[in-house]
Amino acid sequence: MELGTSLLLIASLIATAAFFSAAEISMAAARRLKLTQLADEGDARAAQVLAVQDAPGHYFTVVQIGLNMVAILGGIVGEGALTPFFAQALGWVMTPERAQTFGFASSFLTITALFIVLADLVPRRLGMNDPERLAMLTVGPMLWLTALLKPLVWLFNGLTDALSKLLGLPAQRDDRITHHDILALTEAGAQAGVVASAEQQVIENVFELDTRKVESAMTTRERVVYLLLDDDEALIRTRVAQDPHSTYLVCDGGIDQVLGYVDATDLFQRFLREEPLTLRDTSGGQLIHKVLIVPDRLTLAEMLTQFRQAHEDFAVIVNEYSLVVGVITLNDVMSTVMGSMVASHDEEQIVRRDDGSWLADGITPIPDLQRALGIDTWPQAGQYDTLAGFLMVMLRRIPKRTDVVMLEGWRFEVVDVDSHRVDQVMIVRVPEAAA
Template sequence: MFEIIIVALLILLNGVFALSELAVVSSRRARLRSMAEAGRAGAKAALELSEDPGRFLSTVQIGITLIGILAGAYSGSALGEKLSTLLQSFGVEPGMAQPVGIGLVVTIITYFSLVIGELVPKQLALGNPERIACLVAGPMRALSRVAAPFVVLLDLSSRFVFFLLRVKQDRKEVVTEEEIRSLIAEAERAGVIEADERRLISGVFRFGDRKVKALMTPRTDVERLSLAADDAAIREKLLTSSHTRLPVSRDGSDDMAGIVVTSDLVKQLLSGEPLDIEKHIRPAPVIPDTASALDLLELLRSSEEPMALVHDEYGDFEGIVTPADVLGAIAGAFRSDLDEGESEDAFQREDGSWLIAGSMPAEDMAETIGMALPAERGYNTTAGFMLSRLGHLPVTGEHFSHLGWRFEVVDMDGLRIDKVHAQRLNVTTPDP
């Protein structure tokens, strides 16, 4: 009975080492840092072990190896002999009883070592690695100090082998954007975050990768005033426009003078004063269309006017961008921001297909229908995606298949692709 207790204790001790090994290795350092800052007992020690895995793993391996040697030797000599004697009492020949007894003991010990000493502890460690790491870090750190000479020898030996193999040991914990996206998607499936929260977070990631050109309202869609226009035309524009601010051009071309607040002009008209646009022109910040969306955000924050004029590399006016464009890029378009007669960027039909606006950002379109786009691309909108695939200005009805989807131009607004129909194919169709 005493021998069985000794072997059981050795197996449990092996389980402690296996538990400690996987818990520390699987722990997220960021989580351990936050726990250490919060004063959690053992968190600082666990963080030290995770930042020097060579010494920690050497300590664990020394413990597991010694336990394996002791358990094998003790069980074979003590329990094996007793089981052999027991088998002989049942009439088994001595020549057969000894190997059978030792074999049975080794098999049973191996089974319990795998289950109790390895599998169960490791699964427990994976369940809550940071918490368990905090519990075992203190004893493991103390053991590594006691066995310091052997630990250092094993650590240096493993590093020498890595040197011979020309393998660099990169211990930096790097989290990629793709890993974060996968974690967010998993959190949504687990019910930790809502679907709307996931879309907002995804919008923030997309926003950081975008250029101003992908966010702006193009100049062809910009309502503006002209200093060369007569009073009647200006009054008509003020009556029909729903915008609180309008850009102003000097002669009706793309030579922009600034912006005006429409209420300033309305007040001037109501007071009976002569209409004088130049008096109310305010300077607007200018940003190149190749600037990043984050640069735009900083510019709008520091600007006195919530509108920026976008110019290309040649200095030509390309469009305008406002805080509403920034918010829309993250949270999606608001119905109140849509012009009269304008529909949502994407509408799903009953058959599962999508009716997509040509002006919809390509990243939003791809995420909406569940399709991947190349990281390097020369277009920003769904219309640009269609043009890149077709290679020419299309006519209504032209279509192509791409990555399991059939895209068709269903409406043209002059030379602009206005609406696109996207239908998932039953079988992935190769690119044309």
């Protein structure tokens, strides 16, 4: 066979192998979301690609048949066509026997390099850069080849299915999109600068609603401002002036005897009408409203459901002994979702200091600490929701000032305790040797 004919045949085989490589990588990398959008717009080729992705077995069988046949033919043609020319050229500097051996090796390396670069790496890179467009270009010819080689496809697929069942492998891939996939995409977008870091945090917070307990967003018991049923007008005026809120809990004798709540707007209207501010007085209409009471084991997602069903935006949280542990509002839940986009610096529960350390409130939720410190695994996870709970579990007692807990190179030191409540914790990164 003449050199020109051999080179033309080798070029044809490389082009064929490049087609199969591009068809394979583009079909595997094509994004279903984009293909679905194109199919909805009426693109028949996008619909064909989606159909192949749903059942890709025959398609990839044809790809492998084509690639292997072309590789074998390329080796045969290349060895017979190029070896004599390499041997003749090398015959000027070595013996005929050595020239023949090195000529074969040179022919093998040349054909291999051409197939690797032109038939594999280049088409695969093209397929990764624009997989949807390339998949739609190649799906037509590939479906025609699939129909032409149907007997061989049926044979090889039967053998593959039997072996897959023997090994316990799934017959079809799982295309379900989980929240982990969405978070990975948003993180990649944030790294690329397409998604703002604050927007990515909001998306993460939305998915955390299913795991965060209401205790991580509530106003704790000792911070709840409430009114007693027997409070006189002067005391009500003083308390409202000192601690202005939109809603006030009303109790009978103590915070655990909850009667309901009063709206600050109702109190203000009574003040404007110069009516007495007496909680027992109902002459001006029902002042005390029925309050929503929920258990402390609810997640924030379940809390949103409770608010929607009850048409309320304020709730009292109680524990298993019916003792009040705090209150929560719809605004508290939404502030958890929005994170730093709505919280001022003074309201942040964990603040980074200039020296790289962190100062955190005891009620800082564990997910916030996880993001700030990069700690993925927490010991005895599920037994606590906040930093204070973590310290209690690790120390097996109520934390005191100067108590220290070490975790993955971070030093948690209690710096302030207020009536058995962990108020402030200093978190410092320590060298590995010191840890």
